[in-house]
Amino acid sequence: MRDWLIYKTFWDLTVTGVALGSLYALVALGYTLVYGVLRLINFAHSEIFMIGTFASLITATNVLGVPMLEAGQYPYRTGFQLVLILLACLLGSMVLSGAGAVALERAAYRPLRGSGDQFGAVVLAFVTAFVVGLVFFDTPKSNLIFGIIGTGPIAWMYLNIFRRGRQAPRLAFLISAIGASTAITEAVAIWGPRDREQYQTPRVLEKKTLFQLFGTDIRIDYVIVIIGALLMTTALLLFVNRTRLGRGVRAVAQDVETAKILGVNVDFVILITFVLGGVMAGGAAMMFTLVYDQSKFNIGFLLGVKSFTAAVLGGIGNLKGALLGGLVLGLAENYGSALFGGEWKDVIAFVLLLVVLMFRPTGLLGESLSKARV
Amino acid sequence: MSDNLLELDHVTMKFGGVTALDDVTFAIRRGEILGLIGPNGAGKTTCFNVVTGVYAATSGGVHFDGTSLAGLKRFQITKRGIARTFQNIRLFPDMTAVENVMVGADANHRTSVGGALLGLPRHHREEAEGRNTAMELLTFMGIADRAGDAARNLPYGYQRRLEIARALATKPQLLCLDEPAAGFTPAEKVELMDLIRKIRAQGYTVLLIEHDMSLVMGVTDRIVVLDFGKVIATGTPSEVQDNPAVVAAYLGVPDDDA
Amino acid sequence: MMLEVQDLRVAYGKIEALKGISFTVDEGEIVTLVGANGAGKTTTMRTISGLRNVVGGSVTFEGKDITQIPSHERVKLGICQSPEGRGIFPGMTVRENLDMGTYTRKDHKSSAKDADFARVLELFPRLEERITQLGGTLSGGEQQMLAIGRALMSRPRLLLLDEPSMGLAPKLIAQIFNIITEINKQGTTVLLVEQNASQALRRAHRGYVLETGHVVKTGLGNDLLNDPAVRAAYLGGH
């Protein structure tokens, strides 16, 4: 009976799998970029994505004033207005996610590279003061004020302690990433207006069927997601392979010191990497809200784990690999859950990963950086 | 048992389009110091890599002490009695010098988890033996004064010597040195020459890659010259030095600084 | 004066590797630093390039204090290094590695770059044979050629060479020193660190002898070459 189901629903599963996979791919790009440059599993990337979904929500509701429901129905928009809203949301997500990624890099990673600067010191100092304030104050507002007052002296102190030129071990980056991820998620959960509850984003795009393929409806939101993933991957590939800064990114990925003595501004390149990763995550976030119209403080976690899996599946550090890995994972999950039941979805994903790595230890397309020989 | 400790038998090593070793055949006799020289990219390091199991030869075989090394894992080859140093130093940077050497000495030890957990006499015996070997080797190499320092903090020259000590600690029959004098001052090279002779005197067979002619000419018994992966000459130092093909491919104008 | 290093002190943790060294390099000169293992030569080079922070002292380039500016700014000023250990990008091809040498070059007309490219390949024909091979799979000597070639590609005003002859075959070593003299004649100032001190001093205008973080002797290249103490210590002279 199950085989029969697979047969009849095969194309359905394929289409939704590709759409889901495209989302994975978009998020995976950010992981892969950062991993490629810093060899860091940027655990907080999922939170950058989460910030993007909220940016989309805020842009649509608070900035553009789209209501959640109009007379009990979705606030569908059409034509020019629709395009405008979508673009505004995309922009909002990309900007906020990009900015989030920058702040993250400067505060949580850069000091670990031994080149901590004022910006990072200020962010860290503010957070520290804010946390200290939690001991004394109850309301977010007084806490905030205390945090701001405390920032100055603490930042000065931090700047003095930042170790110049000392590179921390890789594990330290990983834990810092985990810490940042935890702090961001929790901050949204604690101080967000709906706490830990799910948020809805207004649905402006009616999920119309554009056409049919093999008897399956091809919905407009899926088409947008798939095209978006392709476009973004291509743009990123062009950037990394064709531009000077792209060369810098690759150089930093392989040998930081040599990159420096050849004139690469390493901190800037890393920053750009984070910005790009953030912008991709922002794009993914906006498209995510387009398909699922929802968000939550921890929405990034599982998606992040899956996307990182996708990046590894494709060959981490390899941009095309991220795309391929995302698609393969999305499809495998869909086919797999139809075959074995949805509760086994993640098991299927991880077993697939294991099997692929067994035969191709550096992923489907391999790492783009090969190891030096003995 | 034949007189040859190591035999390379028509070894070819290809990397995609690059043929790094092309039908290489030569042998090392027991107790000799054999020099392996040749222009950059001639295939010398690749030769080491094939012998020590880093690469599996595309074709041909390597025989050590009369048996083939084909299919052996790297560590098994080391345990058979081949130890090496690296052209780009590969120490364990966060371990002390003496620990680095003890890792080498452990190649001869058998204590594993069980023995260590139970504190078997063999464990204690081997530990003590490892320490003694390590310290003696460090003393021998002249770097015992920094035995307790992390390898990463040692000066370059010490690191090179430490690599040799670590390789010796595995009690090899064949010691393969890949450019051990790179980065040494002439005075240090002279010291190193003495060291290599002393090592041989202890009964080791040495395979030496080196670009410094005074050193190579000074210590080796025989020399094999590679060019573009092929053996272009074999012979005593003086024979090789006068071989026109070697001069053309490798030596160039004779060094006027002798 | 092009480069002036004054009372430079650099430490690794608690260990001071440079205990206050001073020297100068004039425009158009070849200056060499010689010294035993661990004397601090590499540390000096790395500090000039901005890879190490100083504990004290200063580095001045063409009258500008560059002690605190980041590495990449120094490259823009015209300082480029071929580092000890070669620093090849393992995952880039030989061509891409060479291209990285032009990273900061402003002349966007590619003809000048192409000319330099051709020149480097001419100097090291071996690299041309290996042009599409990944840097990480090159042999030691090939990597050394690549590192030098890459530094040349950046057309530096001050070229820092840290043991350029290390790992090169004898034939090439002679060639390398000829190249150094030649590019110097073409106007590039060179600061050279070499174990092959006799060759280096012969080519250099001036030299400094380093010992455990101090400058212990300085003089014209030939004078040092003939100094018996220097000969004994660094040239293996008998």
Add this chain to the structure above:
Amino acid sequence: GSDSDSDSSAAEDTVASEVTEDTAATAAGVTCEPVSIAFFGALSGDNGNLGKNIRAGADLAVSEFNTANPDCQVGLVDFDSQGDPAQAPALAQEAIDDASILGIVGPAFSGESKAAIPLFDAAGLAIITPSATNADLNDNNWKVFHRALAGDDKQGPAIATYIQNTLAAAKVGVIDDATEYGKGLADIVRDTLGDTVVASDSIDPNAADFSAVVSKMKDAAPDTIFYGGYYAEAGKLAKQLRDAGVTATLVFGDGVKDNGFIEAAGPAADGSIITCTCADGASFAEFAAAYTAKFPGETPQTYGAEAYDAASAFLAAIAAGETDRAGVLEFLGTYDAAGVTKQIKWDETGEVAGNAVYAYKVEAGVISVIGLIE
């Protein structure tokens, strides 16, 4: 419908009379040692909101009691387990060590219940859980165990009956969230309905995308779909089913009876059936009013009323002069009073007597009762 009406009006009478009794008692001067009852459940963490709703219900009962009895001030102590069974034993131990605590409102979830109740049982400290519905909680021979609502073994068959008889479904799809609650309920429905279940699957509640399950349902084209799980996922699922063009009637258990479902599903919620062992009778309105008075701007949420009933039972014991745990436990055995949700009387296994299950329907964004399931 008429049956339920008479039921709830009867309930109203009893509550009213009980309250007046209480007041009368105060006038006579109910005095007591400083005693307290405790709330045990998640107040923070991912399940924090559910716990806060429950705690609020208990809090309301306690403060009403305290205002009515100035000479007998009862404290409410919080034990925030984050819904995590790993933390439960240490908290339970602390509650046990605090001699002033005479009863526990909680634990909120089945998992933490199983971890904590053995300790309470050993200490003879009575518990009334307002929310843990797992069917086999009652067969552990725990003397202290009580719950203020019916277990899933009562709700499940009723749901099946409703689907079979009232909805007259020929083809049913059943989905669960692979949690103890959701799967437990869904399994009962599956077992009861037998062959009419044409499609069955699980989802991962943390995932955003349910397309594999949706495809399956779309393909099997059932006329009714039952989902066992909580409201947030129910909302997402409803939406995705409708987006894919599935028109089957959606049926849910009591975990979905929350406004969060309406918010998450939007127009997709319309027409859904929700079952619950609770009835919002006329006295419920009174309770709701009191609730809003105490917590301005809020209305009682899931299990708030059950918690109120649970706390009221303990308060009644205190008012009856019980001063130790054994006394309170004994008192609960004989307790029989009308609560906000139902008549509260426990059998020897700690289950509330009576097993009325009510059906609710979502219409135009409002959940309203349609009657008792026969």
Add this chain to the structure above:
Amino acid sequence: MSLSESLRSVTSGSYSVSRLGEALAKQSRSVRWSFGAICILALYLLPWWPSVPVLGWIVETPGTSFPSVLTDQVVIFVLVALGLNVVVGLAGLLDLGYVGFYAVGAYTVAILSSQHANLPWLLCMPIAVLVSMIAGVILGTPTLRLRGDYLAIVTLGFGEIIRITANNVEWLGDSRGISNIATPPSIGPLKFTVLDAKPYYFLGFTTILIVIFLLRRLENSRVGRSWNAIREDEDAAELMGVDTFKFKLWAFAIGAAIGGLAGSLYAGKVQFINPNNFPLQLSILFLAAVVLGGAGNMWGAVVGGALVAWMPERFRGFADKRVFVFGVALVLVMVFRPQGLIPRKIRKERWLESWKPSTEADLGGKE
């Protein structure tokens, strides 16, 4: 010393601790032993600390029972951190699915003592350790060929697979979990009852001592050296005769065994487990504990494990905000002490100081 310098020095060395260590190292063997003995005794009395008049508030866990926190959280985390430290800190293998082994240990005890049999805990425990160890070997054999972060993500997957399987397989109790797990048998006056956590603490703490004792032996042996060498440079290690695969597998197996041991202790204490006890986040928390304390340093792992387990309970007052604070703290610690609170030291061998070079350097070469 300027202010900034002093600030730097405070953050760059756990000042007094390392001073104490140095001072102790100079003392004679007997002084060191008695100091150790006093410390151990004091730690056995830990459950009573909160009732010490003035100093009690330092450790007390408001709102939750301190002895229970010690047994359910601190002991478990310390054990787990010790085990994970072998894998991550010593052998340098990044394992993000360590919770899987912990779960295997707990489930083995649960299944054998409640779900499908009624074996006593004392028998189940060693079986659980063995089963976890086997799980480690089964996971390790195919995956240890992978390098670096590929291993990390595969192990992460393993942890999830274990949890999801437990959640969905009826035989394993599915999402309902398994209750009525057997407790350890009473030993003389030590009665393992539900309401007294202290005996469990004594048991757990003793276990920790034994594990530390055994791990120290391993660390100071050929095995520990091989692990270090593998972490530092795997290729070079193999070429120096280290059977890298074997030792990596041992690291995995030993780590898994300790994880399983922790799981079996946990199951025996709480008597109820379900899949929610073993979320992915717990693996991450374990890793954070190890790195926070100082990866590669056993004492670091102990401190890290204890802190990560105890801190949230100590600061229960922050309720909702403690996880946030924890996240911020992780970042701050990593920024200012990237090597962890007690960094790994380059081991200075004690014997080195007293080592006298033998008169004639002999290489022991082959003739």
